[in-house]
Amino acid sequence: MEKNFRNSDFLHVGNKLLAWYKENARDLPFRKTKDPYKIWICEIVFQQTRINQGLNHYNNFIKRFPDVKTLAEAEENEVLLYWKGLGYYSRAINIHKAAQQIMTGHNGAFPAQYEDILQLKGIGKYTAAAVSSICFGGKMPAVDGNFYRVLSRVFADDFDVSNSRAFTYFSELAALIMPDNVGDFNQAMMDLGSEICKPKNPLCDECPLEDDCLAFSLDKVSDFPVKTKKVKTEDLHLKYYFVHHNGQFVVQQRKDDFIWKKLFEFPVSIPEEMEEFIKGLKTVHHKLTHKNLTIDIYNVEVTSDTVWNDFIIKNEYLITDFNGSQDKSFPKPLETYIQNSLKD
């Protein structure tokens, strides 16, 4: 793009956006508060997550963990239970650690300064800017996917949003139109990007920035944003054994690497002498963003107390039953498998 295009005053664009937001802001639960704890939680929940998908999780989470102290004192596994089904489970692990950071490092009071907020686990430049601007009058733009899309269209800017310098680049672009009320501006950009300036089929005739949008005037809205990085998926084959005995079954907890960090799963192998108890196999297909999973689940009904006890003791496995499984967080496909087994 021509650099001289950016040398004029674009503040009126931001002011139009604010006026639009005043009339068209979405009615969301976390819009009624400036409690930094609640804003923080909502920012984490809705990272890479659509509002409708995470709304129930957010409400349940706030109800169970209403403040920093309650969250900090909870068990990690219970925090993960409330994150069940949301994905990106390191968010739950980090949110719990950050609560403890706030207790020990800030006497339980959420830090007000951008630099201090940025030090918390799981909080990056986007979230620090969002919380500080919405709750404490901070002046940093909360640059996210909506900013990339709206700004690249308004300025018809072909800067590649998959470039690692995109955050800095679009932060500078945002500063051109950013009014004094940065908290509302940040939220307005989110609502405009979500409701009007959508990735596909944007509602340009309803957009308050239609007269200011260079891409629209060039009839090239669909050319922006430019994104070169392509989504690549790979196939992955997993195998589990659903080992059960007298209504109980064997579970173990995953490590905090790879997928489904610290969630519970079935054992991935059984001793040879147990193979005679295999009743059948169910293959489950599950799609992740970057993986197509094929999961073979062997149904192993152990009818020998000796074999069962040896297996548990030798491997130090955890045992649960169908009721107890509700207190644990399982990966989606395994959760579905357990629920279906309950019906049989």
Next chain:
DNA sequence: AACGCGGGGAA
């Protein structure tokens, strides 16, 4: 600077 990490909805 590049990559891995979930799950669901829209087109």
Next chain:
DNA sequence: TTCCCAGCGTT
């Protein structure tokens, strides 16, 4: 199918 979503931590 493919893309995208109130991104972040690790390497």
